[in-house]
Amino acid sequence: MKKKKKGGGLSRPDWLHALCWTAAVATVALLVWIVLEIFSQALPSIRKFGLRFFVHVSWDPNTDRFGVLPFLVGTIISSVLALLIALPLGVAIAIFLSEDFLPSIFRQSIRFIIELLAAIPSVVYGLWGIAVVIPIVQRGGNWLSNSLGFIPLFQGPVFGNSMLAASLVLALMILPTITAVSRTALVDVPKTLREGAYALGATRWEAIFGVILPTATPGIVAATVLALGRAMGETMAVAMLIGNSTRLTFSLLSPAGTLASLLANQFAEAEGLQVSSLMHAALLLMLLTLLVNATGEIILRRTQRIIVKIVKIR
């Protein structure tokens, strides 16, 4: 299409055109291939367990009975908890970086450092978590379970390696995603809106909370959803910190497991139905993250359209 617009019948763009096409098709084909491969390997488990796979609470290779409910719950609780911690922090940083509280050079360097967090390998986060977060969770957890242990959420015994430890480190890992996407959304708020708010006599914070944040909300929601996707798929750091239990738990202080950590732990030595159940779990994890990422993408698109509309209306 683009080639026609440019109107050149040159052979070079044609050649490039073919190359780009192949690359694009190959990527899609690759994804389809991966899904099909996983699906075909998961088939014995899908046939045997069907929907029971999602509600059964035990993962027992010894009796060949597999259910992913503990891991599904673990995945959702750990990533939602991480999001609850990271979202207020990330949005606050994004506001700070999109306003002119500091000279541009400082803002740029802070932004750079936060985005650098995304470049740290997850195994390093895991090691850091073992050395720093676990001892804190042990101490804090003992206090929590002694004083609030009657609430199932804080039930002991406290190991240190727990849902809470994993969520804290996950929160740090998804912070750059939230900050970067929210900052873009905040910066993209039309200048006219800001100026309009100021012209009506709003203070800076009134302008931020009354006009800028609401306008940028869809973008921030998109940031949240994308971060959720990342948190759900995170493997290495979680496997190192969550305690890898295969039991269903609702306590933040007890060991748990996520779909990703289950795969990382058990795949190497699995056999027979266990392999196909792991593939089944992988399929589920992939569908979940695809769904979450697609939602984020759709919201992000819509935001951009709304902003374009606002500008046009003016």
Added chain:
Amino acid sequence: MKFPLLIPIWTATLSLVVAAFASTEKQIFLQGIGASFPAPLYQRWIAEFREIRPDIEVNYQAIGSGAGIKALKRGIVDFAASDAIASREGVAIPKGIVTIPVIGGSVVLGYNLPGITSLRLSRKAYIDIFLGKITRWNDPSIASTNCEVTLPNLPILVVTRSDGSGTTFALTRHLSAISQDFKNAIGANKSVAWPAGVAGKGNDGVTTLIRQIPGAIGYIEYSYAVSSKVTFPELQNKSGNFVRATPASGYAALSSISSSEGSPTDPDGKEDYPIVTFSWLLLYRTYEDAEKSRALKAFVGYALTTGQSFAEKLGYVPLPSLMVKKTREKLTSVNSKPRPAVE
């Protein structure tokens, strides 16, 4: 401009590549995949063996015994290694495979109780700990065998393996053999559904957890406990004695059986340490390549003789001499396809 500069670099690279190929041309490569438990010892054997036979290059990857057996079935490796070989117990050995026991090991229950360096656990106590029935360290069933130490009122935090492993297999096999309750509730396998506790990946993962959590008890290979200075208790064996894991008590336990087709589940000698296991190499009965089968036999033969002397130092248990003799006989059955000499 830039091109002339690159020429010497290219020539150097090219000559290096050529040199690399030229020097490896005469070598025989043996590729193996398998269990992680014996890996440190295998690596030592490989390094020492290279000194004697530089023409044979052995490569061992400790990816997992399941992966090793899969690879062996597909014919992409020359040998595999596993800590479990009985077909009813998790690992099915395909036909045309010879199982060679090459080393033994013992599993200890590493614990973390600040200030307590000696501990004795009765059979009932350690079964109930892993069943999640005893939850505090000052429980009477632990205290009754440890009158001389004051046990703290700490929760018992059980540490298990999150990945499938021969260590788990050895422990659960022993526990299932001595306790019907354990057999019914959990059973023996490389990976089981533990009723309590936290899980770490690999012996090192479990060791880290034990060291980090006061009140923890978990199972690890003897060699890991020694190298990372984790304390472990004396365990009560079948004859009622409390035995500490040492190379000698492990050797005594492994000597208690004559067959090499399974590890002793509950050795009955007075000085026998209760939780021991063999580790096997899996070879094809016939190899396509005569050179390969000769090289492999040379390597395994080395492992069974000189190789055994490194075992104790690295925390493993050497094979009983009678078993070495039997195994070497078994090794002779490995051969190559008779092929008409066309050359």
